[in-house]
Structures are given as C-alpha cells and as structure tokens.
Amino acid sequence: DVVLTQTPPTLSATIGQSVSISCRSSQSLLHSNGNTYLHWLLQRPGQSPQLLIYLVSRLESGVPNRFSGSGSGTDFTLKISGVEAEDLGVYYCVQGTHAPRTFGGGTKLELK
Amino acid sequence: EVQLVESGGGLVQPGASLKLSCVASGFTFSDYWMSWVRQTPGKTMEWIGDIKYDGSYTNYAPSLKNRFTISRDNAKSTLYLQMSNVRSEDTATYYCTRLGWAYWGQGTLVTVSS
Numbered sequence: 001d002v003v004l005t006q007t008p009p010t011l012s013a014t015i016g017q018s019v020s021i022s023c024r025s026s027q028s029l030l031h032s033n034g035n036t037y038l039h040w041l042l043q044r045p046g047q048s049p050q051l052l053i054y055l056v057s058r059l060e061s062g063v064p065n066r067f068s069g070s071g072s073g074t075d076f077t078l079k080i081s082g083v084e085a086e087d088l089g090v091y092y093c094v095q096g097t098h099a100p101r102t103f104g105g106g107t108k109l110e111l112k
Numbered sequence: 113e114v115q116l117v118e119s120g121g122g123l124v125q126p127g128a129s130l131k132l133s134c135v136a137s138g139f140t141f142s143d144y145w146m147s148w149v150r151q152t153p154g155k156t157m158e159w160i161g162d163i164k165y166d167g168s169y170t171n172y173a174p175s176l177k178n179r180f181t182i183s184r185d186n187a188k189s190t191l192y193l194q195m196s197n198v199r200s201e202d203t204a205t206y207y208c209t210r211l212g213w214a215y216w217g218q219g220t221l222v223t224v225s226s
Binding site: 039048049054090094102 | 147155156157158159171172173174207212213214216217218219
C-alpha cells in the first residue's frame with residue numbers, strides 16, 4: 001500500500017501567519033493517464049471532513065484562495081497564506097492513484 | 113443541496129453483523145460512484161471501498177474485503193455497508209462519501225464491545 005507521511009503532526013500558528021504542511025508518498029502518485037490523484041481535506045472539530053484541494057492544486061469550489069496546493073511525484077505541500085480561526089482542525093492528504101486509496105496520518109493545526 | 117445521511121451504527125458485540133445505510137439526496141444518486149471511509153477513535157482515516165454508479169463493480173481495502181460488503185439501491189438513493197464478524201478494531205465512525213471526496217455524511221459511530 002502507498003504510505004502517505006504528513007509533517008508536521010502538529011502545527012501551532014498565530015492568526016495571519018502563513019503555514020505549510022507536507023505530504024510525502026512512498027510511491028509516485030502520477031497516474032498513467034497523466035493525472036495525480038492527491039487531494040487535501042480539512043476536518044474541523046466535531047465535523048466531517050471537507051475537500052479543500054483536489055488533483056494536487058485545484059481549489060474546491062467555495063474554498064478560500066488562501067489555501068493552495070503544490071507538488072508532484074512523491075512530494076506535496078498544502079499552504080495556508082494567512083491562517084484564520086476557522087482554519088483550525090486536522091488536515092489530511094489522500095491519494096487515489098494506487099489501490100487501495102490511502103490517507104496521511106493528519107496534521108493538527110492549532111492556535112499558538 | 114447534496115446531503116448524505118448515515119444510520120445504523122451503535123453498540124455491537126464481537127462476532128456480530130451490522131448493516132449501515134446512507135441515504136443520499138440533492139443529486140442523481142445513480143450517476144455517481146460512492147465510497148465508505150472510517151475514522152478510528154485515534155482519528156486515523158481508512159478507506160473501506162467504492163461501488164460503481166450502477167452497482168456492477170466494487171473495490172475494497174484488502175484487509176476488509178472478506179468481512180465487509182458494499183451495495184446500493186439506486187431506486188431508494190441508498191448506499192449500504194454490510195459488516196460481518198465485527199472485531200474491536202472495527203470501532204470507528206463510518207462515513208459515506210461521494211467519490212471525489214467533495215461530499216461527506218455526518219458519520220455513524222460503530223462500537224464493538226462485549
């Protein structure tokens with residue numbers, strides 16, 4: 001199975017600070033069809049996960065543009081340019097290139 | 113508005129069977145692949161499996177394939193997860209999600225304990 005390693009496991013930030021979360025894959029996530037099925041989810045406390053970024057860098061509808069995704073192959077990054085209070089929660093990367101689909105271990109974003 | 117509403121969770125004894133349901137609304141259910149995902153109490157996320165829009169194909173996590181079965185009734189816009197011979201490690205919140213991760217239910221908690 002593909003292992004997705006997220007770092008850091010916990011991230012402390014102040015409001016307005018820019019932060020980045022890394023997701024590294026044990027295998028390349030480039031599919032033979034040319035797509036890279038790496039996505040980012042946010043789970044706020046007490047809520048279900050929500051999609052932020054799909055296919056590495058595409059912003060889901062309704063998601064603020066302070067969120068951005070980048071990367072290729074095995075290394076991917078989610079960046080938040082100016083953390084807001086509503087951004088607190090656990091961030092997960094998830095891959096769908098290789099079966100079975102797998103999730104990263106999560107990165108908890110908390111207020112400093 | 114897309115809605116996914118799971119039900120059927122609860123306290124179940126080891127070795128028992130349980131069937132979860134997910135009722136969909138706000139979109140044409142029969143047009144979409146659907147998935148089940150679970151989240152352990154420690155917040156680990158695990159994909160369980162997918163089912164094709166017409167129910168003709170399913171794909172499972174290898175570790176769960178022999179005990180879990182996904183099915184659907186498009187006439188009722190309902191997705192199912194049949195769990196058999198449950199174990200303590202199956203204790204989790206179970207989510208249905210439309211493939212693509214954009215829509216999730218609120219989850220239903222399954223606790224396996226004697």
